[in-house]
Amino acid sequence: MNTKEIRPKVFAKTWSGGQLTSLKGPTCVLIRPDGKTLEAFGYEAETRYSELSEDDQHKKWYYFRRFKMSLWKKDDLSKISGSRVDGLKEDDIHWVLTVPAIWNDSAKQFMRLSC
16 A cells, blocks of 8 residues: 655745845834734835835834734733634634744733734
8 A cells, every 4th residue: 555645735935125035024014104004014014114214204104023022021911802804714814923932821822812
């Protein structure tokens, strides 16, 4: 009997920013002035925010970076919003978020519940 090992298909996003290419992108988000709409993530958010700041347009935008690490020493985390995007089913997207090994159990659990 000939049996083949079944291996899952694993894909990794390649992030690019300028001349940089990496399997890990920076934890940065840029939110539009309405405070709700995501404009960009990762290197694209860094670049776009930098461009906005050249003409002093960045002041109305929301830019966050390195926010995952702010969860590291938090013991009192709670889930803020349980809302979903209309028309999008849970099976439509599969995300994999990495969690630094140095995080405490509370921060790791918060990240699990946030997904």
